[in-house]
Amino acid sequence: MSVVSETHETACPYPDYEDGEDVSDLPATGADATGVEARVWDALRDVEDPEMPVSIVDLGLIYGVRVTDGVATVEMTLTYTGCPARQYLLDEVEDAAASAEGVSEAAVSLVWRPEWTVEMVTEDGRAALREFGVSI
């Protein structure tokens, strides 16, 4: 992902993550979730981005979680269409969702709208990224 390095040099300026469409209901963090859906969110928080020690929930990649009759559906996006760890990440998310108590089956749906932007990183995510050495 494109971020500004700690020395405040401008890193590679592309892609430009500014001015995406209205995403006022994102990032989704599951803060209001209850019961089995809250347990799925908790499990997803343990999944980290393969390149940086930050939870994919705090990165803002998870757009929604729904559990109906034990079947969990997770809607998520990626920071980059050419992500070489896509299948790895989708599998991790599926496994994590399926591991939550009360979930018998999990499916991940990959979506591209709205576009992920750096604005979707949560405060915790920003702190984790700063800790890792990228200023955001």
Add this chain to the structure above:
Amino acid sequence: MAATDDVADLAPDERAALEALLFRMADDEFVLAERYTEWQVRAPTLESDLALANIAQDELGHARLWYDALQGLGYSEPELVWERNPADFRHSILVELPFTGGDWADPIVRSYLYDEAEHLRLQALEDAPVRALADPIGKVQREEEYHREHAQSWLERLCDDAEGREAVEAAVGRLFGPALTLFVPGEHEATVERMGLRSESLADQREQWLDVVVPFLGSLGVEVPFGPEEDVDDLLPERVGRDGNHTDDWPALHEELTRTYRELGRSDARRLRGERRE
């Protein structure tokens, strides 16, 4: 046609038209990415190596998006890529042509002509009434933006001196006709139009493209290979790719890009892809 999530609602001819549109896009991106990778560690500077490698990665990512949409219509990755008959690929011949050995102007001109056309193509699909088509457009356009900037800035630099300008003009002379094949309609064009998948027809996109690339090249002192009174259609090659009729360079490239898959055999390839289920 209302926006639909469920492509199962499409009539058979509409489904065929949507598939045809996706195959054109996916195949263009996939084959172009394959060709770009030939420049890795051969570009004139390390920065150019990285830039072209990165552009190739973007295009592969976009090819995967459109192949994903086709998987949503029931195809598998091996059917779409590794086991498909080369004659069933629908990319424009512009993307399959081999590079002229060591001529850096070639990938730059090719990228310029292609990316300006792709920008218009994607713009026309922004409001397509099929989510699998419309949803990724914003993301893709954003990643594509710097491809055009990269090509334009290199063209400007190359045209700074006479030798570079001659190389660019020679590449434009070679590639302009093949680039026109990007806009050649396929057999389902009438249905694509009727479904309202595109907000601009291919003919209109071609006009817009000519209005962009001809003046830009002209501003660099590069002449296009047709005069103001001449019909640009005269440059259209006999083989266009869009109907599966490709140049003689395609079978060899196809052979090369599917070789590892064939050598591994199906089960190993599936295991390496990390597929969990059939």
